[in-house]
Amino acid sequence: MKSKGIFDDPYRRGRLLSADCPSRQILRHVTSRWGLLVLIVLRTGTHRFSALRDQIEGVSERMLAQTLQALESDGFVSRVSLPVVPPHVEYSLTPLGEEICDRVEGLADWIETNLPRLLQAQRQAAE
Amino acid sequence: MKSKGIFDDPYRRGRLLSADCPSRQILRHVTSRWGLLVLIVLRTGTHRFSALRDQIEGVSERMLAQTLQALESDGFVSRVSLPVVPPHVEYSLTPLGEEICDRVEGLADWIETNLPRLLQAQRQAAE
Numbered sequence: 001m002k003s004k005g006i007f008d009d010p011y012r013r014g015r016l017l018s019a020d021c022p023s024r025q026i027l028r029h030v031t032s033r034w035g036l037l038v039l040i041v042l043r044t045g046t047h048r049f050s051a052l053r054d055q056i057e058g059v060s061e062r063m064l065a066q067t068l069q070a071l072e073s074d075g076f077v078s079r080v081s082l083p084v085v086p087p088h089v090e091y092s093l094t095p096l097g098e099e100i101c102d103r104v105e106g107l108a109d110w111i112e113t114n115l116p117r118l119l120q121a122q123r124q125a126a127e
Numbered sequence: 128m129k130s131k132g133i134f135d136d137p138y139r140r141g142r143l144l145s146a147d148c149p150s151r152q153i154l155r156h157v158t159s160r161w162g163l164l165v166l167i168v169l170r171t172g173t174h175r176f177s178a179l180r181d182q183i184e185g186v187s188e189r190m191l192a193q194t195l196q197a198l199e200s201d202g203f204v205s206r207v208s209l210p211v212v213p214p215h216v217e218y219s220l221t222p223l224g225e226e227i228c229d230r231v232e233g234l235a236d237w238i239e240t241n242l243p244r245l246l247q248a249q250r251q252a253a254e
Contacts, residue, residue, distance in 0.1 A: 119149060
């Protein structure tokens with residue numbers, strides 16, 4: 001089945017099941033291994049690069065920089081570079097970033113809260 | 128900072144920011160490129176392997192099989208093999224899978240609905 005372009009759709013709505021729908025790439029950015037955790041930390045306020053790196057255990061500087069760049073190019077994160085020495089760069093959520101973070105946190109929070117049930121389900125599935 | 132094990136935590140709650148918390152792996156499975164789309168399709172009812180493959184544009188049989196196996200081992204998906212020739216295998220969400228799918232769909236639905244705004248934000252960020 002050939003997918004229609006987003007602007008041919010009368011509802012102008014994305015379709016994640018279509019391989020060529022741009023909604024898939026945006027979903028990849030906000031649910032990537034680090035993208036999701038960056039959003040969750042930025043939800044608590046503006047952060048410097050080093051503060052993000054320190055709070056997100058296991059992320060490399062290279063992956064963090066790539067992740068921030070993707071979220072910035074989607075319009076979810078704003079980057080402010082202050083003209084001081086040494087360079088001081090701050091990241092924060094845009095209004096659009098705040099909105100998507102509500103949904104991301106709904107998922108993350110459910111997993112954290114239900115972890116004991118989830119670990120029990122894993123044990124049962126392994127039996 | 129050394130993380131405590133989940134069962135040492137008085138709240139018995141996962142912590143996604145800790146590298147060794149099992150909640151991270153579960154989050155990876157349900158937000159993987161294909162895991163999320165499999166959950167969304169199974170939300171509409173029981174499906175055979177071939178029906179899942181046909182609905183999710185771009186997935187290979189190998190990736191679909193791996194994705195289903197991960198979701199099954201987390202207790203989100205149940206697999207029923209019917210004793211017929213040719214083999215007939217059906218997949219459906221478990222009650223736990225229905226619960227997590229609520230949150231996954233909240234995120235997916237927001238992206239699909241807001242795609243025109245998101246594409247506009249991408250254009251602005253590129254200027």
